[in-house]
Amino acid sequence: MTKTIAILGAGAWGTTLANLARANDHQVRLWSRQGDLSLEDVVKNAEIVLCAISMKGVQDVALSVKSCQISPQTIFVTATKGLDAKTTRTPSQIWQTEFPDHSVVVLSGPNLSEEISQGLPAATVVASKNTAAAQVVQQVFSSGRFRVYTNSDPVGVELGGTLKNVMAIASGVCDGLHLGTNAKAALVTRGLTEIIRIGKVLGAKTETFYGLSGLGDLLATCNSPLSRNYQVGYQLASGKTLTEILASLPGTAEGVNTCQVLMQISQEQNITMPITEQVYRLLETQVTPKQALDELMLRDTKPEYHQ
Numbered sequence: 325m326t327k328t329i330a331i332l333g334a335g336a337w338g339t340t341l342a343n344l345a346r347a348n349d350h351q352v353r354l355w356s357r358q359g360d361l362s363l364e365d366v367v368k369n370a371e372i373v374l375c376a377i378s379m380k381g382v383q384d385v386a387l388s389v390k391s392c393q394i395s396p397q398t399i400f401v402t403a404t405k406g407l408d409a410k411t412t413r414t415p416s417q418i419w420q421t422e423f424p425d426h427s428v429v430v431l432s433g434p435n436l437s438e439e440i441s442q443g444l445p446a447a448t449v450v451a452s453k454n455t456a457a458a459q460v461v462q463q464v465f466s467s468g469r470f471r472v473y474t475n476s477d478p479v480g481v482e483l484g485g486t487l488k489n490v491m492a493i494a495s496g497v498c499d500g501l502h503l504g505t506n507a508k509a510a511l512v513t514r515g516l517t518e519i520i521r522i523g524k525v526l527g528a529k530t531e532t533f534y535g536l537s538g539l540g541d542l543l544a545t546c547n548s549p550l551s552r553n554y555q556v557g558y559q560l561a562s563g564k565t566l567t568e569i570l571a572s573l574p575g576t577a578e579g580v581n582t583c584q585v586l587m588q589i590s591q592e593q594n595i596t597m598p599i600t601e602q603v604y605r606l607l608e609t610q611v612t613p614k615q616a617l618d619e620l621m622l623r624d625t626k627p628e629y630h631q
């Protein structure tokens with residue numbers, strides 16, 4: 325059944341998702357601040373409103389959508405991977421707070437948009453407390469090139485995609501310093517342990533992090549030069565400043581902001597986040613990449629906890 329879909333954000337991810345939905349014969353209207361269509365016209369009568377804008381714009385756009393005419397049945401889908409700097413909320417928590425009577429679905433997975441745009445195969449997850457809403461979104465995007473799984477842990481799926489961005493920065497540093505495959509395996513594995521530790525405190529289920537939106541996205545992003553977050557780390561290791569890197573980066577690297585929000589959460593909730601802390605100190609120029617490595621390697625010895 326053809327659906328009317330409003331996609332907010334005409335960046336790399338919003339455009340790619342719009343093309344996937346159009347390829348399945350859905351009617352798609354795309355909104356961005358630069359576009360010709362007003363937000364009101366784009367969301368009017370939409371059965372699905374999908375947000376793929378950067379984290380920094382989500383709260384304001386959600387408030388703007390609230391003042392538009394929205395059908396009571398509209399499903400909201402969020403594809404943003406970040407945390408709100410003011411409230412530490414996830415994007416789905418923002419949408420659910422502004423639209424408490426609507427279903428909210430999180431779409432997240434190992435989805436480097438450039439590969440999907442080239443028609444390469446990929447899989448993703450759509451997660452919601454409302455299974456029927458997740459299944460609607462699954463049907464909208466599923467194709468022979470894009471395999472979509474449903475899941476009932478939206479916060480876990482969302483945090484997998486968000487927290488791995490910090491690990492992707494660390495992985496870029498690891499590769500930029502040419503530390504080798506053993507070091508990378510150790511970093512990504514301990515990164516997953518750290519993600520699970522944070523995620524559990526923030527309300528996610530542990531097992532979600534072993535799926536596509538957790539381990540899957542961690543592997544994709546930590547190993548691909550297509551990842552903007554990986555690029556930030558890689559270029560920091562080569563001696564560039566963060567300002568220089570962000571000035572030439574094609575698109576958003578959410579891990580930079582996420583890292584700051586996580587440090588706030590770490591202090592408030594007393595969660596140990598050694599890798600995140602070193603990425604934060606590196607971004608703040610408190611340590612060099614080599615010093616960050618030494619700090620991690622010379623921490624107190626301990627048993628191998630998995631969570």
Ligand SMILES: NC(=O)C1=CN([C@@H]2O[C@H](COP(=O)(O)OP(=O)(O)OC[C@H]3O[C@@H](n4cnc5c(N)ncnc54)[C@H](OP(=O)(O)O)[C@@H]3O)[C@@H](O)[C@H]2O)C=CC1
Nearest residue numbers: 333334335336337357358377378381404405436437575576
């Ligand atoms: N690219 C990818 O491979 C993937 C990206 N994501 C996530 O999707 C989100 C968007 O990423 P991506 O499309 O790559 O980023 P881009 O930088 O390519 O695009 C960002 C989009 O967000 C919009 N935007 C930014 N700030 C605001 C604001 N204050 N108000 C309104 N709109 C704003 C931009 O609008 P404008 O054009 O008007 O400036 C643009 O449409 C990120 O959270 C990212 O982590 C998730 C999976 C894959």
Ligand SMILES: O=C(CO)COP(=O)(O)O
Nearest residue numbers: 433434435436551552553
């Ligand atoms: O989330 C992504 C892949 O799943 C995209 O990663 P980057 O935002 O680091 O480019």
